Amino acid sequence: MNPRQLVAAQQKIAAACGTHIIQDVVTAIEQRGTRKGREVGDGDAGHAEVQEGEGSRDGGLKVVRYRAGEGGGGGVGEGEGEQDEGVGGDETNFRISLSGGRTVFAHKIVVAPGAYLNLSNILKNVVNGGVGGGGVVFDLALAGQTVAFVEVSAASADLLKEMPCIITSYASGELDGTYILPPVLYPDGLHYIKIGHHNKFERELKTKEEVEEWYRTGEGDPEAVKELALFLSQILPDIEQLNVFGGCCVTANTPDKAAPLVLKVCEGVVVAAGGCGYAAKSCDEIGRIAAQLL
Ligand SMILES: Cc1cc2nc3c(=O)[nH]c(=O)nc-3n(C[C@H](O)[C@H](O)[C@H](O)COP(=O)(O)OP(=O)(O)OC[C@H]3O[C@@H](n4cnc5c(N)ncnc54)[C@H](O)[C@@H]3O)c2cc1C
Secondary structure, three states, X not given: OOHHHHHHHHHHHHHHOOOOOOOOOEEEEEEOOOOXXXXXXXXXXXXXXXXXXXXXXXXXXXXXXEEOOOOOOOOOOOOOOOOEXXXXXXXXXXXXXXXOOOEEEEOOEEEOOOOXXXXXXXXXXXXXXXXXXXXXXXXXXXXXEEEEEEEEOHHHXXXXXXXXXXXXXXXXXXXXXXEEOOOEEOOOOOEEEEXXXXXXXXXXXXXXXXXXXXXXXXXXXXXXXXXXXXXXXXXXXXXXXXXXXXXXXXXEEOHHHOOOEEEEEEOOEEEEEOOXXXXXXXXXXXXXXXXXXX
Protein backbone atom coordinates (compact mmCIF):
# COMPACT_ATOMS: atom_id res chain seq x y z
CA MET A 1 0.00 0.00 0.00
CA ASN A 2 1.24 3.48 -0.85
CA PRO A 3 0.80 5.48 2.39
CA ARG A 4 0.73 8.82 0.59
CA GLN A 5 -2.09 7.60 -1.63
CA LEU A 6 -3.90 6.29 1.45
CA VAL A 7 -3.70 9.70 3.16
CA ALA A 8 -4.73 11.46 -0.08
CA ALA A 9 -7.76 9.15 -0.39
CA GLN A 10 -8.72 9.71 3.25
CA GLN A 11 -8.48 13.47 2.81
CA LYS A 12 -10.60 13.30 -0.33
CA ILE A 13 -13.30 11.33 1.47
CA ALA A 14 -13.17 13.69 4.47
CA ALA A 15 -13.47 16.73 2.19
CA ALA A 16 -16.42 15.13 0.40
CA CYS A 17 -18.06 14.72 3.82
CA GLY A 18 -17.66 18.43 4.55
CA THR A 19 -14.31 18.48 6.37
CA HIS A 20 -12.29 21.65 5.91
CA ILE A 21 -8.64 20.58 5.80
CA ILE A 22 -6.05 23.15 6.89
CA GLN A 23 -2.39 22.34 6.17
CA ASP A 24 -0.49 24.06 8.95
CA VAL A 25 1.47 23.43 12.15
CA VAL A 26 -0.25 23.71 15.52
CA THR A 27 1.88 25.85 17.83
CA ALA A 28 -0.42 26.00 20.86
CA ILE A 29 -3.70 24.71 22.19
CA GLU A 30 -5.41 26.69 24.92
CA GLN A 31 -8.49 26.06 26.93
CA ARG A 32 -11.12 28.74 27.03
CA GLY A 33 -14.12 29.44 29.23
CA THR A 34 -17.21 27.68 28.09
CA ARG A 35 -19.83 30.21 29.10
CA LYS A 36 -20.96 32.45 26.32
CA GLY A 37 -19.50 35.92 26.57
CA ARG A 38 -16.79 35.03 29.07
CA GLU A 39 -13.40 33.59 28.59
CA VAL A 40 -11.14 32.36 31.29
CA GLY A 41 -8.06 34.48 31.68
CA ASP A 42 -4.70 33.09 30.74
CA GLY A 43 -3.53 32.78 34.33
CA ASP A 44 -6.40 30.72 35.62
CA ALA A 45 -7.36 28.72 32.59
CA GLY A 46 -9.36 25.57 33.13
CA HIS A 47 -7.17 22.56 33.39
CA ALA A 48 -7.04 18.86 33.91
CA GLU A 49 -5.02 17.24 36.64
CA VAL A 50 -2.78 14.27 36.14
CA GLN A 51 -3.19 11.57 38.72
CA GLU A 52 -1.00 8.59 39.37
CA GLY A 53 -2.46 5.26 38.41
CA GLU A 54 -1.49 1.90 37.05
CA GLY A 55 0.26 0.86 33.89
CA SER A 56 2.52 3.79 33.29
CA ARG A 57 6.26 4.25 33.05
CA ASP A 58 8.36 7.12 34.39
CA GLY A 59 5.47 8.82 36.12
CA GLY A 60 3.71 9.45 32.83
CA LEU A 61 0.05 10.15 32.40
CA LYS A 62 -2.36 7.61 33.73
CA VAL A 63 -5.61 9.23 34.70
CA VAL A 64 -6.64 12.73 33.95
CA ARG A 65 -9.34 14.56 35.82
CA TYR A 66 -10.78 17.62 34.27
CA ARG A 67 -11.40 20.75 36.30
CA ALA A 68 -12.82 23.87 34.78
CA GLY A 69 -11.06 27.15 35.44
CA GLU A 70 -12.48 29.50 38.01
CA GLY A 71 -13.15 33.17 37.95
CA GLY A 72 -13.39 35.50 35.03
CA GLY A 73 -10.51 37.71 34.22
CA GLY A 74 -9.17 39.16 31.04
CA GLY A 75 -10.31 37.44 27.90
CA VAL A 76 -7.95 36.03 25.39
CA GLY A 77 -7.39 38.83 22.94
CA GLU A 78 -7.69 38.29 19.23
CA GLY A 79 -4.88 39.86 17.25
CA GLU A 80 -5.81 42.20 14.49
CA GLY A 81 -6.04 40.61 11.10
CA GLU A 82 -6.16 37.11 12.58
CA GLN A 83 -8.35 34.74 10.66
CA ASP A 84 -10.53 32.72 12.98
CA GLU A 85 -12.11 29.49 11.94
CA GLY A 86 -14.16 26.79 13.50
CA VAL A 87 -17.40 26.43 15.26
CA GLY A 88 -19.28 28.33 17.92
CA GLY A 89 -17.04 31.39 18.43
CA ASP A 90 -17.20 32.33 22.11
CA GLU A 91 -18.90 29.10 23.03
CA THR A 92 -16.00 26.91 22.02
CA ASN A 93 -13.70 25.26 24.52
CA PHE A 94 -10.38 25.37 22.72
CA ARG A 95 -8.36 27.88 20.82
CA ILE A 96 -5.73 26.42 18.50
CA SER A 97 -2.93 28.61 17.20
CA LEU A 98 -1.31 27.79 13.87
CA SER A 99 2.18 28.74 12.72
CA GLY A 100 0.75 30.71 9.80
CA GLY A 101 -0.90 33.08 12.27
CA ARG A 102 -4.42 31.71 12.03
CA THR A 103 -6.51 30.66 14.98
CA VAL A 104 -9.00 27.82 14.98
CA PHE A 105 -11.73 27.40 17.60
CA ALA A 106 -13.04 23.96 18.46
CA HIS A 107 -15.41 22.23 20.87
CA LYS A 108 -13.50 18.96 20.73
CA ILE A 109 -10.04 17.93 19.55
CA VAL A 110 -8.25 14.73 18.61
CA VAL A 111 -4.52 15.35 19.05
CA ALA A 112 -2.44 13.01 16.87
CA PRO A 113 1.04 14.42 16.23
CA GLY A 114 2.79 11.05 16.09
CA ALA A 115 6.31 11.01 17.56
CA TYR A 116 5.99 14.70 18.44
CA LEU A 117 3.32 14.19 21.09
CA ASN A 118 5.75 14.50 24.01
CA LEU A 119 8.50 16.40 22.19
CA SER A 120 6.27 19.32 21.25
CA ASN A 121 4.50 19.32 24.64
CA ILE A 122 1.51 20.46 22.69
CA LEU A 123 -0.98 19.97 25.51
CA LYS A 124 0.94 21.86 28.18
CA ASN A 125 -1.66 24.61 28.40
CA VAL A 126 -4.50 22.13 28.63
CA VAL A 127 -3.23 19.32 30.84
CA ASN A 128 -0.93 20.11 33.72
CA GLY A 129 1.69 17.75 35.12
CA GLY A 130 4.74 16.15 33.57
CA VAL A 131 8.37 16.94 34.26
CA GLY A 132 8.58 20.11 36.34
CA GLY A 133 4.85 20.68 35.89
CA GLY A 134 5.57 21.86 32.36
CA GLY A 135 2.95 19.69 30.71
CA VAL A 136 1.87 16.12 30.54
CA VAL A 137 4.23 13.28 29.59
CA PHE A 138 2.66 10.33 27.82
CA ASP A 139 4.01 6.83 28.12
CA LEU A 140 5.72 6.68 24.74
CA ALA A 141 9.23 5.60 23.81
CA LEU A 142 10.66 6.80 20.51
CA ALA A 143 12.73 4.40 18.43
CA GLY A 144 14.88 5.33 15.48
CA GLN A 145 14.68 2.67 12.79
CA THR A 146 16.76 2.05 9.69
CA VAL A 147 15.66 0.97 6.24
CA ALA A 148 17.80 -0.06 3.29
CA PHE A 149 16.91 0.88 -0.27
CA VAL A 150 18.35 -1.67 -2.67
CA GLU A 151 18.39 -0.58 -6.30
CA VAL A 152 17.57 -3.26 -8.86
CA SER A 153 17.36 -3.09 -12.65
CA ALA A 154 14.08 -2.64 -14.51
CA ALA A 155 14.49 -6.24 -15.73
CA SER A 156 14.82 -7.50 -12.12
CA ALA A 157 11.81 -5.42 -11.11
CA ASP A 158 9.83 -7.03 -13.91
CA LEU A 159 10.99 -10.47 -12.81
CA LEU A 160 9.74 -9.70 -9.30
CA LYS A 161 6.49 -8.03 -10.29
CA GLU A 162 4.39 -10.70 -8.52
CA MET A 163 6.49 -10.50 -5.34
CA PRO A 164 4.28 -9.87 -2.30
CA CYS A 165 5.22 -7.76 0.74
CA ILE A 166 7.16 -10.12 2.99
CA ILE A 167 7.68 -10.25 6.75
CA THR A 168 10.31 -12.61 8.14
CA SER A 169 10.35 -13.46 11.83
CA TYR A 170 13.50 -15.49 12.31
CA ALA A 171 17.01 -14.49 13.31
CA SER A 172 19.61 -14.15 10.58
CA GLY A 173 23.02 -12.61 11.13
CA GLU A 174 22.46 -9.58 13.34
CA LEU A 175 18.79 -9.34 12.41
CA ASP A 176 15.79 -10.63 14.35
CA GLY A 177 13.47 -10.36 11.38
CA THR A 178 12.66 -8.07 8.48
CA TYR A 179 9.89 -6.59 6.39
CA ILE A 180 10.45 -6.34 2.64
CA LEU A 181 8.58 -4.45 -0.04
CA PRO A 182 8.64 -5.58 -3.68
CA PRO A 183 10.49 -3.35 -6.17
CA VAL A 184 8.85 0.06 -6.48
CA LEU A 185 9.57 2.66 -9.17
CA TYR A 186 10.63 5.82 -7.32
CA PRO A 187 10.41 9.41 -8.59
CA ASP A 188 14.12 9.29 -9.56
CA GLY A 189 13.18 6.75 -12.26
CA LEU A 190 14.90 3.83 -10.50
CA HIS A 191 13.52 0.68 -8.91
CA TYR A 192 14.23 -0.02 -5.25
CA ILE A 193 13.41 -2.86 -2.90
CA LYS A 194 12.90 -1.44 0.58
CA ILE A 195 13.80 -3.62 3.54
CA GLY A 196 13.57 -2.81 7.24
CA HIS A 197 14.29 -4.57 10.52
CA HIS A 198 12.32 -5.53 13.61
CA ASN A 199 13.46 -4.70 17.16
CA LYS A 200 17.16 -5.28 16.59
CA PHE A 201 18.87 -2.06 15.51
CA GLU A 202 16.12 0.07 17.05
CA ARG A 203 17.78 3.09 18.62
CA GLU A 204 16.16 4.87 21.54
CA LEU A 205 15.73 8.59 20.92
CA LYS A 206 15.02 10.65 24.00
CA THR A 207 15.15 14.30 23.09
CA LYS A 208 13.87 16.52 20.31
CA GLU A 209 17.51 17.19 19.38
CA GLU A 210 18.23 13.47 19.06
CA VAL A 211 15.17 12.96 16.83
CA GLU A 212 16.05 15.92 14.64
CA GLU A 213 19.66 14.81 14.31
CA TRP A 214 18.47 11.30 13.37
CA TYR A 215 16.28 12.74 10.60
CA ARG A 216 18.87 15.33 9.52
CA THR A 217 21.53 12.64 8.96
CA GLY A 218 18.80 10.59 7.31
CA GLU A 219 20.90 7.52 6.54
CA GLY A 220 20.05 5.31 9.49
CA ASP A 221 22.54 2.88 11.02
CA PRO A 222 25.17 1.82 8.40
CA GLU A 223 25.62 -1.55 10.11
CA ALA A 224 21.88 -2.21 9.81
CA VAL A 225 21.92 -1.21 6.12
CA LYS A 226 24.75 -3.70 5.51
CA GLU A 227 22.91 -6.51 7.33
CA LEU A 228 19.65 -5.80 5.52
CA ALA A 229 21.28 -5.82 2.08
CA LEU A 230 23.09 -9.05 2.96
CA PHE A 231 19.86 -10.68 4.08
CA LEU A 232 18.15 -9.65 0.85
CA SER A 233 20.98 -11.12 -1.22
CA GLN A 234 20.47 -14.41 0.62
CA ILE A 235 16.76 -14.69 -0.09
CA LEU A 236 17.02 -13.23 -3.63
CA PRO A 237 20.42 -14.59 -4.75
CA ASP A 238 19.73 -14.07 -8.47
CA ILE A 239 18.84 -10.40 -8.15
CA GLU A 240 21.77 -8.07 -8.71
CA GLN A 241 22.00 -5.22 -6.20
CA LEU A 242 23.06 -2.19 -8.24
CA ASN A 243 23.25 0.25 -5.35
CA VAL A 244 22.34 0.32 -1.66
CA PHE A 245 21.66 3.26 0.62
CA GLY A 246 20.03 3.77 3.98
CA GLY A 247 17.05 5.74 5.17
CA CYS A 248 15.48 6.24 8.57
CA CYS A 249 12.27 6.82 10.44
CA VAL A 250 11.01 7.08 14.00
CA THR A 251 8.30 4.97 15.57
CA ALA A 252 6.43 5.87 18.76
CA ASN A 253 6.00 2.86 21.01
CA THR A 254 3.68 2.22 23.93
CA PRO A 255 4.87 -0.19 26.68
CA ASP A 256 5.55 -3.63 25.17
CA LYS A 257 4.11 -2.29 21.90
CA ALA A 258 0.88 -3.80 23.17
CA ALA A 259 -1.63 -1.32 21.74
CA PRO A 260 -1.81 2.23 20.48
CA LEU A 261 -2.39 5.06 22.91
CA VAL A 262 -5.97 6.28 22.48
CA LEU A 263 -6.82 8.28 25.57
CA LYS A 264 -9.30 10.91 26.66
CA VAL A 265 -7.08 13.29 28.60
CA CYS A 266 -9.77 15.73 29.62
CA GLU A 267 -13.21 16.81 28.53
CA GLY A 268 -13.06 17.54 24.82
CA VAL A 269 -9.51 16.27 24.20
CA VAL A 270 -8.52 12.80 23.00
CA VAL A 271 -4.96 11.81 22.17
CA ALA A 272 -4.23 9.16 19.53
CA ALA A 273 -0.59 8.17 19.10
CA GLY A 274 1.83 5.32 19.76
CA GLY A 275 1.29 3.32 16.58
CA CYS A 276 4.26 1.07 17.51
CA GLY A 277 5.19 0.80 13.83
CA TYR A 278 1.94 -1.01 13.02
CA ALA A 279 -0.76 1.64 12.93
CA ALA A 280 -1.06 2.51 9.25
CA LYS A 281 -3.10 -0.57 8.51
CA SER A 282 -5.44 0.14 11.44
CA CYS A 283 -5.61 3.91 11.19
CA ASP A 284 -9.26 4.11 10.16
CA GLU A 285 -10.36 2.12 13.20
CA ILE A 286 -7.98 3.92 15.61
CA GLY A 287 -9.36 7.23 14.35
CA ARG A 288 -12.93 6.02 14.75
CA ILE A 289 -12.29 4.95 18.36
CA ALA A 290 -10.60 8.29 19.10
CA ALA A 291 -13.54 10.22 17.66
CA GLN A 292 -16.05 8.13 19.59
CA LEU A 293 -14.19 8.73 22.88
CA LEU A 294 -14.88 12.42 22.44
C1 LIG B 1 9.48 2.95 7.63
C2 LIG B 1 8.13 2.67 8.24
C3 LIG B 1 7.37 1.62 7.75
C4 LIG B 1 6.11 1.38 8.27
N1 LIG B 1 5.38 0.36 7.74
C5 LIG B 1 4.14 0.12 8.23
C6 LIG B 1 3.34 -0.93 7.66
O1 LIG B 1 3.75 -1.62 6.74
N2 LIG B 1 2.12 -1.13 8.17
C7 LIG B 1 1.63 -0.38 9.21
O2 LIG B 1 0.50 -0.62 9.63
N3 LIG B 1 2.36 0.59 9.77
C8 LIG B 1 3.60 0.87 9.30
N4 LIG B 1 4.37 1.85 9.86
C9 LIG B 1 3.86 2.56 11.03
C10 LIG B 1 2.87 3.65 10.70
O3 LIG B 1 3.40 4.48 9.67
C11 LIG B 1 2.61 4.46 11.98
O4 LIG B 1 2.19 3.57 13.02
C12 LIG B 1 1.52 5.50 11.77
O5 LIG B 1 1.84 6.34 10.69
C13 LIG B 1 1.35 6.34 13.03
O6 LIG B 1 0.31 7.23 12.78
P1 LIG B 1 0.16 8.57 13.62
O7 LIG B 1 -1.01 9.29 13.02
O8 LIG B 1 0.13 8.25 15.08
O9 LIG B 1 1.50 9.38 13.38
P2 LIG B 1 2.08 9.96 12.02
O10 LIG B 1 1.75 9.09 10.85
O11 LIG B 1 3.52 10.25 12.31
O12 LIG B 1 1.29 11.32 11.81
C14 LIG B 1 1.47 12.43 12.67
C15 LIG B 1 1.30 13.68 11.83
O13 LIG B 1 1.20 14.82 12.69
C16 LIG B 1 1.97 15.84 12.13
N5 LIG B 1 2.32 16.79 13.21
C17 LIG B 1 3.19 16.64 14.23
N6 LIG B 1 3.20 17.73 15.02
C18 LIG B 1 2.31 18.59 14.48
C19 LIG B 1 1.88 19.91 14.82
N7 LIG B 1 2.33 20.56 15.89
N8 LIG B 1 0.96 20.52 14.01
C20 LIG B 1 0.46 19.89 12.92
N9 LIG B 1 0.82 18.64 12.55
C21 LIG B 1 1.74 18.01 13.32
C22 LIG B 1 3.16 15.15 11.50
O14 LIG B 1 3.75 15.98 10.51
C23 LIG B 1 2.48 13.93 10.90
O15 LIG B 1 1.98 14.21 9.61
C24 LIG B 1 5.62 2.15 9.35
C25 LIG B 1 6.38 3.20 9.86
C26 LIG B 1 7.62 3.46 9.32
C27 LIG B 1 8.41 4.60 9.88
